[in-house]
Amino acid sequence: MTQLNVLKTYKIYIGGxxxxxxxxxxxxxxxxxxxxxxxxxQSSKKDIRNAVQAARxxxxxxxxxxAFNRGQILYRIAEMLEGRKAxxxxxxxxxxxxxxxxxxxxxxxxDRIVYYAGWCDKYQQILSSVNxxxxxxxxxxxxxxxxxxxxxxxSSTGLIGLISQMMPVIAGGNTAVLIASEVLxxxxxxxxxxxxxxxxxxxxxxxxxxSAEEMLPTLAEHMDVNAIFLSNVDKEMEKSTQLSAIDNLxxxxxxxxxxxxxxxxxxxxxxxxxxxxxxxxxIEQIGGxxxxx
Amino acid sequence: xxxxxxQFSEVxxxxxxxxxxxxxxxxxxxxxxxxxxxxxQGLSMVLSMIDLTTLEGKDTPNKVRQMxxxxxxxxxxxxxxxxxxxxxxxxxxxSFAREALKDSTIKIASVSTAFPSGxxxxxxxKMDTQFAIDAGADEIDMVISRGKFLAGEHEFxxxxxxxxxxxxxxxxxxxxxxxxxxxxxxxxRRASDIAIHAGADFIKTxxxxxxxxxxxxxxxxxxxxxxxxxxxxxxxxxxxxxxxxSTSKLALHNLVMVNEILGEAWLTNEWFRFGASSLANDVxxxxxxxxxxxxxxxxxxxxx
Numbered sequence: 001m002t003q004l005n006v007l008k009t010y011k012i013y014i015g016g017x018x019x020x021x022x023x024x025x026x027x028x029x030x031x032x033x034x035x036x037x038x039x040x041x042q043s044s045k046k047d048i049r050n051a052v053q054a055a056r057x058x059x060x061x062x063x064x065x066x067a068f069n070r071g072q073i074l075y076r077i078a079e080m081l082e083g084r085k086a087x088x089x090x091x092x093x094x095x096x097x098x099x100x101x102x103x104x105x106x107x108x109x110x111d112r113i114v115y116y117a118g119w120c121d122k123y124q125q126i127l128s129s130v131n132x133x134x135x136x137x138x139x140x141x142x143x144x145x146x147x148x149x150x151x152x153x154x155s156s157t158g159l160i161g162l163i164s165q166m167m168p169v170i171a172g173g174n175t176a177v178l179i180a181s182e183v184l185x186x187x188x189x190x191x192x193x194x195x196x197x198x199x200x201x202x203x204x205x206x207x208x209x210x211s212a213e214e215m216l217p218t219l220a221e222h223m224d225v226n227a228i229f230l231s232n233v234d235k236e237m238e239k240s241t242q243l244s245a246i247d248n249l250x251x252x253x254x255x256x257x258x259x260x261x262x263x264x265x266x267x268x269x270x271x272x273x274x275x276x277x278x279x280x281x282x283i284e285q286i287g288g289x290x291x292x293x
Numbered sequence: 294x295x296x297x298x299x300q301f302s303e304v305x306x307x308x309x310x311x312x313x314x315x316x317x318x319x320x321x322x323x324x325x326x327x328x329x330x331x332x333x334q335g336l337s338m339v340l341s342m343i344d345l346t347t348l349e350g351k352d353t354p355n356k357v358r359q360m361x362x363x364x365x366x367x368x369x370x371x372x373x374x375x376x377x378x379x380x381x382x383x384x385x386x387x388s389f390a391r392e393a394l395k396d397s398t399i400k401i402a403s404v405s406t407a408f409p410s411g412x413x414x415x416x417x418x419k420m421d422t423q424f425a426i427d428a429g430a431d432e433i434d435m436v437i438s439r440g441k442f443l444a445g446e447h448e449f450x451x452x453x454x455x456x457x458x459x460x461x462x463x464x465x466x467x468x469x470x471x472x473x474x475x476x477x478x479x480x481x482r483r484a485s486d487i488a489i490h491a492g493a494d495f496i497k498t499x500x501x502x503x504x505x506x507x508x509x510x511x512x513x514x515x516x517x518x519x520x521x522x523x524x525x526x527x528x529x530x531x532x533x534x535x536x537x538x539s540t541s542k543l544a545l546h547n548l549v550m551v552n553e554i555l556g557e558a559w560l561t562n563e564w565f566r567f568g569a570s571s572l573a574n575d576v577x578x579x580x581x582x583x584x585x586x587x588x589x590x591x592x593x594x595x596x597x
Binding site: 048049052056218221222223224247248 | 586587588589590591592593
C-alpha cells in the first residue's frame with residue numbers, strides 16, 4: 001500500500017508559539033525541478049508588530065539571566081541542532097544545495113552556536129573597562145544589551161547566515177525579531193523548532209517568513225526596535241533602512257561577510273549590539289595612597 | 294432626591310440570562326473592524342472616558358499628584374488630545390488630588406465604603422463616604438456587600454446603597470458590584486437591578502482587585518439592566534467597566550457594545566467610563582500609530 005506523502009506546514013514563530021500569519025497569506029516554495037515543496041507563511045506588518053511585542057516582553061528576563069546560564073542555553077541549542085542534522089541537510093538539498101555543501105553548512109552552523117555559547121560569559125570582561133579619570137571617582141564602563149534587535153537574515157544561505165546573525169545578538173542579552181530568507185525559508189522554521197526545545201525562553205527569538213521588501217520598512221520604523229542587523233543587501237535597501245531607522249536613532253549594523261568562513265565570527269558581532277554604560281562612583285582619596293577601590 | 298425614596302419591594306423582577314446567547318452576542322461585537330478616521334475618533338473618545346486610577350496600598354501623595362498631572366497632560370507632544378474624565382483614588386488621597394487638579398474640569402472620584410472588600414461596619418462606611426466628600430470628591434465609587442448579597446440579604450444591600458446615596462446628595466454615586474465574586478450572570482443582573490433602584494447614578498463592574506473583572510459578558514448583562522430600566526422609566530444610568538481593560542481594541546469593542554445596546558446618548562463621559570490604570574498609554578500609542586504610521590514604543594510615553 002502506498003502512503004500519501006504528508007507535507008509539513010511551515011508556520012511562523014512568535015513568542016514561543018507557532019501561529020499562522022495574521023494575514024492568512026502564503027507562498028509556495030518550489031524545488032529546482034519546479035515541484036512544490038511547501039507552503040510558507042507570507043507574514044505581514046501585523047506579524048512584525050506581534051513579534052516585536054513578544055521580543056520586548058522577553059528583554060527583561062533574558063538580559064538579567066546570568067551570563068553563564070545564557071551560555072548553557074546556547075550550548076543546548078547546538079546540542080539539539082546536532083540531533084536533527086539529517087532534517088536540515090534534507091531541507092538544504094531540497095532547496096537546491098549539494099549534499100556536500102549542505103553537510104558543511106550544518107556543521108559550520110553547529111560550531112558557530114557553540115562558539116557564541118562560549119562567548120556569553122566572556123565578552124563582558126573584554127568590552128568593559130575601568131577608566132582613568134582626573135578626579136575622586138571610580139569610573140567604569142560596562143556593556144549592556146541594546147534591547148530588541150531586528151535581523152534581516154542573509155538571503156543567499158538557508159541556515160548559516162541566520163544563525164551567524166542571531167547568535168551574537170542573543171548571546172549579548174538582546175532579543176531578536178528575524179525575517180528569514182524569502183527564497184530559502186525552510187531551515188528558519190525548523191530551526192525555530194530547535195529553539196523551542198532548547199530551554200530558550202519564549203520571545204527571545206521570533207522568526208517570520210515572507211517578503212523582506214514588505215516587512216523590513218515596518219521593522220526599521222518601529223519605535224520599539226533598538227537596532228537593525230542587515231547582511232549582504234543592496235545599497236538601495238541599506239539606505240532606505242538607515243532612513244527609516246532615524247526616528248528613534250536605531251543602530252543599523254551591516255555586515256557583508258561570507259558566513260561560511262571562520263573569519264565571520266568574533267566579539268565584534270556581539271559588541272555591535274551592546275551599549276556602554278559609564279558610571280562615576282565617588283571614592284575617598286586617601287592622601288598619596290593608591291586608588292582606594 | 295429624598296422626596297421620592299425607592300423601596301426594595303419596587304425592585305422589578307430580574308430576568309434570567311441565557312449565558313450561551315450572551316457569549317454569542319458578545320463575540321459578534323468583537324468582530325467589528327474599526328479603522329481609519331473612525332478609529333481615531335473612537336480612540337479619542339476612549340481617552341475622554343477614562344477614570345485614571347490608582348488604588349494601591351503603596352499610593353503616596355506624590356504618586357497621586359503625578360497621576361493628576363498625567364490626567365491633564367496625556368501626551369503633550371501631540372496637540373488636540375482630550376483629557377481623561379476623572380481620576381480615581383482612595384479617600385485619604387482625595388485632598389491631594391483636589392489640590393493638584395485645582396479648577397480643572399477633571400473630576401475626582403473616590404472609592405469608599407471600605408473598598409475593596411466592603412467588610413466594615415455600616416457606620417464606618419458612612420464615615421468613609423462623608424470623609425471623601427468633605428475632602429473634595431466629585432464622585433463616589435462604593436462597593437456593595439457581596440457577602441450579604443450572596444447570603445440572600447438583598448434588602449440589606451439595597452438599604453446600604455440607598456443610605457450612601459443619601460450622603461452623596463448631588464454627587465454622583467457609582468456602585469461597584471464586584472462581578473468576579475457574584476459567580477453567575479443572573480446574580481450580576483439582580484445586583485444591577487438592586488443598585489439601579491437604590492439610586493445608583495452609575496453601575497460599575499469591579500474593583501480591579503479580583504479576577505475576572507470587566508469581561509464583555511458581564512458588561513453586557515449590566516448594560517441590559519440599564520437598558521430595561523430606561524425603557525421602563527426613561528431615566529438614564531451610567532456604566533463603568535473597570536479592571537482588565539488594558540488594550541485599545543477591547544475598549545473600542547466596549548464602545549461598540551454600548552452604542553448598540555444603549556445608543557449614542559451613552560457615548561459621552563457623562564454616562565460611560567472606563568476604570569483603568571494602563572489603558573490610557575495603550576490608547577495613546579495606538580493613536581500616535583495612526584498619526585505617524587509607525588508602531589510606537591512605551592519608552593516615549595509616561596510611566597503609569
